[in-house]
Every structure is written in C-alpha cells, then in structure tokens.
Ligand SMILES: Nc1nc2c(ncn2[C@@H]2O[C@H](COP(=O)(O)OP(=O)(O)OP(=O)(O)O)[C@@H](O)[C@H]2O)c(=O)[nH]1
Ligand SMILES: C[S@@+](CC[C@H](N)C(=O)[O-])C[C@H]1O[C@@H](n2cnc3c(N)ncnc32)[C@H](O)[C@@H]1O
C-alpha cells in the first residue's frame with residue numbers, strides 16, 4: 001500500500017461562489033451547524049496528536065471556501081508551527097486573497113492553489129455565478145507578489161463551456177513560473193450538467209496543446225495526482241488531473257477531514273468513514289482516535305480500488321458534494 005501522509009482538511013462547507021460544477025445556484029445543501037464544526041483548537045489538536053504521530057506531514061486547507069473561515073490566519077499559524085508539518089498548502093477560489101495573501105504567507109502558508117476556470121470575464125461569471133474575475137486575478141497577482149511558490153492555477157474543464165480557452169490558459173505558463181492544471185470535470189455536485197456533456201479527456205487536451213506549442217514531460221513533480229508536462233522552454237508547467245479517464249488510485253496518498261470532523265478514505269467513496277469530532281467530544285483519548293484512524297488506513301487500499309465510484313445514478317456510495325468534501 002502507498003504511504004498515506006497527506007490530509008486534506010475542509011475548513012468550512014460554505015462558499016461565496018456558485019460554480020456550476022460544484023455548488024450550482026439554488027442547490028440545496030444542508031450546511032453544517034456552527035456548533036458541529038471542529039473548533040480551531042480541536043482541529044489543531046487532532047492534527048498534532050492524531051495525524052502527525054501517524055506519519056502525516058502534508059496538510060492542505062480547503063473548503064467550501066477556506067478564506068471564509070473565522071480566525072483563519074491564526075489557525076494557519078498554529079498548524080504551520082507544529083513540529084512535523086512539512087508542507088502546508090491551501091486551495092481557494094482567490095476572491096479574498098488580495099488582502100489575505102500577505103498575512104497568510106507571514107503565518108507560514110507557503111503553497112497555494114487557486115481556481116481560475118477562464119480568462120474571459122463572461123465565461124467566468126457563467127461558471128462561478130459571480131462577476132468577480134478581476135478580484136480573483138488581483139488575488140493571484142498578490143499571491144505571486146508575496147512569494148507563494150509554486151503557485152498553481154486549477155482549471156476544471158467543462159465541455160463547450162471553457163474548453164475553447166485551454167490554449168490561452170496553457171500559455172500563461174510560458175513566461176510565468178506558474179503551474180496551470182487542467183482537471184477533468186467529475187460528476188459530483190451537478191449530475192444534470194454532467195449527464196449532458198461529460199468531461200474532456202486529458203489526453204485530448206494534451207494533444208491540442210502539443211499541436212499548438214509542443215509539450216514535453218516535466219521533471220517537476222507534485223505531491224498529488226497531476227501528470228506534469230511543460231511547453232518547451234516555458235517557465236511554468238502544465239498539470240493534468242485525469243480522475244475520469246484514468247485511475248491514479250494506486251498512488252493515492254491522502255485522506256480527507258470534513259469541517260465537522262468526518263474522516264473519509266477516498267474523495268469518491270465514504271465507505272468506512274469515521275467521526276473524529278464526536279469521538280473527541282465524547283472524551284475518547286488521542287490514543288483511541290489514532291487507533292480509529294489506523295483502522296481506516298488499513299481499509300483504504302481496498303476502498304481505493306474496489307469501491308471507487310463514479311458518482312452518477314442510484315448506486316453512488318457517497319452523499320456529500322465537492323464543496324462539502326473539499327475536492
Ligand atoms: N479523484 C481524485 N481527485 C483529486 C484527488 N486529489 C485532488 N483531486 C482533485 O484535483 C483537483 C485539484 O486539487 P488541489 O486541491 O489543487 O490539490 P492537489 O492537486 O492534490 O495539490 P498538490 O498538493 O499541489 O499537488 C481538485 O479538483 C481535486 O478534487 C484525489 O486524490 N482523487
Ligand atoms: C471544492 S473546491 C474548494 C476550494 C476552493 N473553493 C476552490 O474552488 O478552489 C476544490 C477544488 O475542487 C474542484 N472541483 C469542484 N467541483 C469539481 C468537479 N465537479 N469536478 C472536478 N473538480 C471540481 C475545484 O475547481 C477546486 O479546484
């Protein structure tokens with residue numbers, strides 16, 4: 001089994017955007033009641049006393065929109081300062097980043113992935129439900145200016161919505177040291193949009209980019225599922241996250257903790273999920289919590305391969321949306 005040393009932590013299930021592929025306008029979501037959210041203190045102690053002793057060293061903060069979390073900068077500082085945290089990163093929509101980039105960097109965050117599905121303001125508004133392209137772009141520039149590196153931009157490619165923009169998005173990597181990543185649209189959150197069009201295979205995107213600019217494998221590998229390439233002589237890289245056309249479960253190194261303390265073994269399956277918050281609040285010791293997590297990790301490889309679920313139809317075996325899980 002792969003070493004599992006990467007925890008994705010959803011800090012909040014709410015979001016200020018309404019991306020059509022994630023949390024479309026009007027979608028009804030049972031938000032977590034604030035009393036059921038892990039507090040900052042609980043979260044830091046779970047990271048320190050449960051995950052670090054079990055060998056976890058990489059932590060990503062996500063959401064919903066993580067920049068909406070109360071006391072975020074303090075929380076980031078507390079996690080960044082824990083002995084054993086080697087890599088602390090965040091995935092965000094970038095809207096509030098222009099002001100928060102500097103304090104987050106000063107608190108110890110070093111890596112940030114920002115979602116940017118389009119360079120066209122109208123398409124951006126169509127996808128996110130918000131007319132805020134400029135604010136997100138300013139957030140990206142602020143993150144670059146304060147020194148976040150590598151700076152990664154995430155593009156979910158939705159057929160006939162933004163796939164005509166991939167060459168322009170890929171070209172951002174030519175004279176900037178940015179990592180542009182193209183993500184195959186997953187059928188979580190909006191079955192209707194998905195059943196209509198499906199996803200675009202990464203292999204097709206690579207061909208289109210290669211025909212225009214050339215494309216070579218990159219030496220620069222990430223921690224995650226992206227296959228990394230480069231336009232020859234470009235400063236940055238191009239990553240392809242292909243969870244629909246390929247299966248990268250054999251190299252899966254991660255589990256996911258929700259804002260209400262549920263630990264799930266797989267993005268696409270919640271079999272075996274455990275409730276760390278309730279266990280903690282019922283007075284279980286950290287040693288008992290570690291035991292619970294260890295048992296889940298022992299099951300994980302089976303779940304990865306045998307029960308990975310595509311998420312459509314009545315047979316799906318998970319019930320939370322991407323915004324609730326954190327991607
Ligand atoms: N199926 C699947 N998708 C994943 C997994 N990890 C990340 N993704 C998807 O990849 C996209 C980008 O994820 P990010 O939050 O930027 O994280 P990452 O690519 O792991 O980040 P790095 O640590 O920088 O490599 C999101 O749409 C995620 O849902 C995974 O383990 N399985
Ligand atoms: C759920 S979001 C949470 C963090 C933050 N709000 C953001 O958008 O970056 C994490 C990642 O999941 C991606 N994502 C959301 N829904 C998706 C879907 N249906 N298919 C593929 N990726 C998706 C987003 O684009 C983002 O890169």
Ligand code: SF4
Pocket residue numbers: 015016017018019022023063064065093115322323
């Ligand atoms: S992808 Fe991120 S920004 Fe878009 S709705 Fe989901 S959580 Fe919000």
Ligand code: SF4
Pocket residue numbers: 225248249250251252253254265266267268269303304305308
């Ligand atoms: S689908 Fe599940 S097991 Fe496969 S890589 Fe993603 S999180 Fe890991």
